[in-house]
Amino acid sequence: xxPIKLLILPGDGIGPEVMxxxxxxxxxxxxNRGLAFEIDEDLVGGASYxxxxxxxxxxxMDKAQSVDAVLLGxxxxxxxxxxxxxxxxxxxLLRLRKEMDLYAxxxxxxxxxxxxxxxxxxxxxxxxxxxxIIRELTSGIYFGEPRGIVTEGNERVGINTQRYTEAEIARxxxxxxxxxxxxxxxxxxxxxxxxxxxxxxxxxxxxxxxxTEYADVELSHMxxxxxxxQLVRWPKQFDVIVTDNLFGDLxxxxxAMLTGSxxxxxxxxxxxxxxxxxxxxxxEPVHGSAPDIAGQGKANPIACVLSFAMALRYSFDLGDEAxxxxxxxxxxxxxxxxxxxxxxxxxxxxxxxxxxxxxxxxA
Ligand code: ATP
Ligand code: MG
Numbered sequence: 316x317x318p319i320k321l322l323i324l325p326g327d328g329i330g331p332e333v334m335x336x337x338x339x340x341x342x343x344x345x346x347n348r349g350l351a352f353e354i355d356e357d358l359v360g361g362a363s364y365x366x367x368x369x370x371x372x373x374x375x376m377d378k379a380q381s382v383d384a385v386l387l388g389x390x391x392x393x394x395x396x397x398x399x400x401x402x403x404x405x406x407x408l409l410r411l412r413k414e415m416d417l418y419a420x421x422x423x424x425x426x427x428x429x430x431x432x433x434x435x436x437x438x439x440x441x442x443x444x445x446x447x448i449i450r451e452l453t454s455g456i457y458f459g460e461p462r463g464i465v466t467e468g469n470e471r472v473g474i475n476t477q478r479y480t481e482a483e484i485a486r487x488x489x490x491x492x493x494x495x496x497x498x499x500x501x502x503x504x505x506x507x508x509x510x511x512x513x514x515x516x517x518x519x520x521x522x523x524x525x526x527t528e529y530a531d532v533e534l535s536h537m538x539x540x541x542x543x544x545q546l547v548r549w550p551k552q553f554d555v556i557v558t559d560n561l562f563g564d565l566x567x568x569x570x571a572m573l574t575g576s577x578x579x580x581x582x583x584x585x586x587x588x589x590x591x592x593x594x595x596x597x598x599e600p601v602h603g604s605a606p607d608i609a610g611q612g613k614a615n616p617i618a619c620v621l622s623f624a625m626a627l628r629y630s631f632d633l634g635d636e637a638x639x640x641x642x643x644x645x646x647x648x649x650x651x652x653x654x655x656x657x658x659x660x661x662x663x664x665x666x667x668x669x670x671x672x673x674x675x676x677x678a
Contacts, residue, residue: 318351319631320382324359324375327395327404328604329614329668330388331362336616336672337386337623340640343676348636355382359411360390360404360604370407379411384630385597386623387411389604412452415595417584418483419490420452420563421625422601424550424570425641429648430579430657441573446553447494448570450563451487452584454479455513457560479513479559484520490585490594491557492529497628499554501533505542505562517559539566546570577602578615578656581622583629596630598622612667615654617644620675643678647671 323338325331344350357363357375364370370390379385390404400406411417424446431442459476466472488504495502504521506514518536525534537545539562545552546566550573558566571580580602586595600618608614621644628637651663652674659665666674 318353322382325388327361328609333616333619387599418453419585421583422567455560488524501554505539505558646678
């Protein structure tokens with residue numbers, strides 16, 4: 316098989332610590348499942364600024380454009396707070412997202428059985444939960460023109476514009492339908508077509524893309540406010556939810572809290588399909604560089620490990636391997652292993668980053 320080309324950008328803070336555990340997982344798949352990887356590792360964020368004076372060099376940007384997937388740890392840290400905005404670590408990540416045109420942001424809300432009972436929510440609401448929210452990331456009200464604060468008469472007026480083109484809606488809808496085919500084959504699209512023109516168009520275009528290209532996938536539409544209520548009331552009714560930038564921002568944060576710690580949450584950002592049919596892709600944990608615990612060997616590597624599982628599933632069609640990795644994470648949690656962020660309880664044992672990574676590999 317042609318090797319899978321990965322660009323690994325560990326970044327700052329706990330980024331390199333959690334990425335080290337992902338490297339162990341990758342090595343295991345290479346040795347035991349015959350997967351071939353071609354791995355390039357480079358700098359991003361503050362780590363890049365320290366060496367090159369910029370959070371992302373053109374050379375790294377070029378590499379990101381040519382590999383099958385990018386795996387990123389985290390960027391930023393208090394050391395860089397004083398820097399000019401143009402060279403802040405976060406700018407490295409923003410440039411990657413913008414130049415790779417990653418318009419579909421995937422945030423799963425997944426609850427591992429072993430953690431369900433510690434959830435503050437009713438156990439039967441979250442146990443076994445596995446849903447995916449796709450947020451349109453590059454358009455909508457955060458980018459629409461005109462925008463600004465203007466003076467009208469004797470008062471100030473704040474203006475933002477919600478604007479979506481047919482093409483922008485269609486491409487994120489396709490991402491959602493493609494993903495649904497690799498999961499539960501069900502998509503729920505959310506907007507406010509009852510009060511917003513962009514919502515009316517959103518609903519029409521999603522329906523058209525469905526009818527012409529993805530009629531095999533089950534599609535429903537929901538107003539986003541009702542969707543927010545249903546998401547908290549009975550989230551297991553959903554498989555894939557696709558929504559715009561603003562609603563996706565809110566709904567994905569709400570969904571994340573159904574499952575608990577920041578140290579458990581992976582994400583993916585996908586763009587247009589490349590020549591080989593795979594989407595441009597960047598996988599990263601939802602959490603940041605966690606400067607308060609960096610260098611102490613106690614960061615939870617699971618969010619980063621699960622981001623790699625998403626890469627296996629969504630970039631490389633290796634669903635069985637992704638299942639295996641997720642099951643291993645669940646096994647380790649079921650045995651009671653916990654990094655400090657996951658709390659402690661009867662039958663649990665507190666472990667550090669490396670021990671958690673080793674246990675996942677062992678499982
Ligand atoms: P950013 O601006 O990069 O998002 P942040 O400070 O808002 O940074 P995080 O860096 O994610 O957010 O950290 C938020 C809190 O969660 C911190 O207390 C951190 O220690 C904790 N945390 C984040 N990720 C992990 C992890 N993988 N394991 C354990 N604790 C974590
Ligand atoms: Mg933050």
